[in-house]
Amino acid sequence: MHSRKSRSSLSISQQRLLSHSMTGLSLDQKVMYYVGVDVGTGSARACIIDSMGNILSLAERPIQREQLKPNYITQSSQEIWQAVCHCVKSVVRDSGVPREKIHGIGFDATCSLVVVEEDTDKEVAVGPDFSNTDQNIILWMDHRAIEETAIINATGDKCLKYVGGQMSVEMEIPKIKWLKNNLPDGKFTKCKFFDLADYLTFKATGKETRSFCSTVCKQGLIPIGVEGSTEGWSREFLTEIGLEELCEDNFRRIGGAVKNDDPQNKNFLSAGEFVGALDENVAExxxxxxxxxxxxGVIDAYAGWVGTVAARTDVDIPALVETDQKKVGIDRATGRLAAVAGTSTCHIAMSRDPIFVDxxxxxYRDVLANNFWCAEGGQSCTGALLAHVMTTHPAYTELSQLSDAASVSKFDYLNxxxxxxxxxxxERSVVHLAKNLFFYGDYHGNRSPIADASMRAAIIGQSMDNSIDDLALLYLGACEFIAQQTRQIVEKMCVSGHHLSAIFMSGGQCRNGLLMRLLADCTGLPIVIPRYIDAAVVFGxxxxxxxxxxxxDLKQTGTDLSTRRKSSLAGLVDENPGNAGPKKSALSKFGNIGGIASGDIPSPYTAPSATASTSQIASTVGFPFPTADDSEAIEEDDNDKALDFSAVNSKWKHEMQTRMKKGTSDNxxxxxxxxxNMTGGGKVVQPRSEDDPDRHLLNIKYKIFLDMADTQRKYRDMIKQAGF
Known part of the structure; x- marks a missing residue:
């Protein structure tokens, strides 16, 4: 074992210098660069990383959404593509990396429906204003297709078994059915349909290759061999729901029938599989x-899974160490729950076998890796819940003033x-402050595990107190609700057959020491906070x-593109173009990575330090929040070579080449x-011991939480049975 300073504590300028200085390395070890693009609901983002996993530059541009009437929410694919181009150009320019050294790009996006003309690829207006072709995306949160969703779910088709038993109004088949019912002048038969992530890879390459992630998770495709599927799409299902047009010419409007007998001509791919090279005009x-x-590409939450679950932790998690010793390759990802937190939270877990969880x-099979399955739970509002609790309280203005005066976030001030x-x-601890406050926070319905959109919030124990202290207690109740509902989802998954060892978080909520502590103590699982909190998705x-x-590179060695790529790189070895940074000799400035001064300004994209207030919390006996100091060395095993910049080692390359010759390659x-090799380190928040008084109190309140959910449904049934 040896120790050195964490790579993630280097400043952006130092990371760039290290990356650019590797131009003297051999071609096989040369540092390479990759671009990630994330299209969220309100913005497009891009980042550029090197083959150590360092983010060298990050750019973001807002995108608009139009809502001309309630439940109708649309976007423009032209605007989104322009935002993507702007962000990618920005990160390339700001990083100073020569474009020839950027070898790969990946896309993720919200699961929104893009509609274009088959013959021309021109945008099709999706309404409610059918004259505005600029608005050709039905956003994921659009709820116009409520009636169509009910009709689809009434079929009870076998494909519904693999989307939680019923399709959501936010999925894409209900939206397509709505378009058939409402598009004017026979335009429907001239359309083809993409999930947004697949549309972005289509724009980039000109290839209509689709992802299993988008089609299996949100469109009802069943991979070959599952439930006797031979084509992926079900002709019977699409015909029964009145979308027989989608079956024409082997489902050409939605990507075609699935081909899996020719590895070189697959039209549906798992995450990260090679789609094609950039179109030359698009590259420009x-x-x-x-x-x-x-x-x-993948749906945005799944990019969060990719960007977090392989993190190496600052302390050992025994359950992960034990399973890692028994497993190899992607199988090591099973048992690691990714919680991708933002306005809402998605919980994604991988398994070797299909596990059905009510x-x-x-x-979902094949969405991340061939022959592996994923389950997706979720909370419909988490970040939105905390925002709602704060902004609707009479003391919110006072909170804003006090937190601004203290130069801390509102969450840190409340903590x-x-x-x-x-x-x-x-009181013994912060948790005990809310022992008689019972907060159930499904303000926006329940996604998992009750799957009841009619669920609503309930609070027991409120007084007429409108002070800042009352706001703090209500906020504590909301944090506890998020943690207790996460426990409910975790327990439901584990009872059904998942074996979960840790929760890998991402998103701004990771900075909330109170919430992370509650998540650990409610679920009893370690919480891993990633190196890139706000950029975990685009990093993925x-x-x-x-x-x-x-x-x-493994499949195409010797092809024209591969040869041109190596020739281009060879021309860069001894050159020092103006935007390429210093040569290898610049390494002597640092000596080695561990020798960089701890006083250097940290990167805004790297591992989080505790804020002032969470540091204070961590120092108290009553409410610890264990973290590792960024300035301390992180222990690493001998397999993690500080200067091994190749993304895959030679032993693994040999194994993969052998598999490919046998036709058994697995992405x-x-x-x-x-x-x-590239995710880097993560910090661990360990749960307290099971006999800790806080754990005991939270266990009792979990029973009350479950009772509040059951009682609400019972009350609604009583009203319904009375005929109201």
Whole structure:
């Protein structure tokens, strides 16, 4: 074992310098670069990473959505593509990386429906204004297709078994059915349909290859061999729901019938599989070269899974150590629950076998790796819940003023306020402050595991107190609700057959020490906070680009593109173009990675330090939040070579080449190797011991939480049975 300073504590400028200085290395060890693109609901983002997994540059541009009437929410694919091009050009320019050294790009996006004309690829207006062709995307949160969704779910088709028992109004088949019912002048028969992530890979390559992630998770495709599927899409199902047009010419409007008998001509791919090289004109639009290859995209939450679950932790998690000793490759990802948190939270777990969980979407096969299954739970509002609780309280203005005066976030201020209240009231800990406050927070319905959109919030124990302290307690109740509902989802998954060892978080909620502590103590699982909190999703997309690049190099060695790529790189070895940074000699400035001064300014994209208030919380006996100091060395095993910049090692390459000769190539192990080598470190929040008084109190309140959910449904049934 040896120790050195964490790579993630390097500043952006230092990371760039290290990356650019490797131009003197041999071609096989040369540092490479990859771009990730993430299209969310309100913005497009891009990042560029090197083959150590360092983010060198990050850019973001807002995108608009139009809502002309309630439940009708649309976007423009032209605007989104322009935003993508702007962001990619920006990160390439700002990083100073020569475009020829960027070898892969990956995309993720929201699961929104893009509609274009078959013959021309021109945009089709999706309504309610059918004259505005600029608005050709039905956003995931659009709820116009409620009636169509009910008709689809009434069929009870076998494909519904794999989307949690019923399709959601937010999925794409109900939206397509709505378009058939409402598009004017026979336009429906002239359309083809993409999930947004697949549309982006189509724009990038000109290939209509679809992803299993988009089609299996949100469109009802069943991979070959599942439930006797021979084509992927079900002709019977599509005909029964009145979408027989989608069956024409082997389902050409939705990507075609699934081909899996020819590995070189697959039209549906798992995450990160090689789609194709960038179209030359598109490469110019993006500021990249036509040497860059494109990986199969994923829904945004799944990119969060890719970007987090392979993190190495600052302390050992015994359950993970034990399973890692027994498993190899992508199988090591099983048992690791990714919680991708934002406005809402998605919970994604992988398994070797299909595991059906009531109220949890899936199981989905092949969406991340060939022959592996994924389950997707979720909370419909988490970040939105905390925002709602704060902004609707009479003391919100006072909170804003106090937090601004203290130069801390509102969450950090409330966390400190709660710690102070616990001391003033002589409570054992912050948790005990809310022992008689019972908060059930399904304001926006329940996604998992009850799967009941009519669920609503309930609070027992409120008074007429409108002070800042009352707001702090209500906020504590909301945090506890999020953690207790996560426990409910975890327990439901484990009872059904999942074996979960840790929760790998991503998103801004990771900075909330109170929430992370509650998640650990409610679920009894370690919580892993990633190196890139706000950029975990776009980082995951960049890893997809790395997977595609490595897979391409293995499969296509000697082809024209591969040869041109190596020739281009060879020309860079002894050159020092103006935007390429210093040569290898610049390494002497640092000596080695462990010698960089701890006083250097940390990167805004790297591992989080505790804020002032969470540091105070961590120092108290009553409410610890264990973290590792960024300035301390992180222990690493001998397999993690500080200067091994190749994304895959030679032993693994040999194994993959052998598999390919036998026709047994599996993208899963390729992806795991890239994830493991590039994800970096994560910090662990350990749960308290089971006999801790806080755990005991939370266990009692969990029973009350479950009772509140059951009682609400019972009350609604009583009203319904009375005929109201």
């Amino acid at each position: 639009e993006l500021g990249l070269s036509a040497l860059c290859v494109v990986g199969s 109220g949890v979407w899936g199981p 400190s306020r709660l710690e102070m209240l616990a001391q003033q009231r002589e 997309s960049a890893l997809l680009g790395a997977v595609a690049s490595e897979s391409f 899963g192990d390729a992806m795991w190797n890239v994830m493991y």
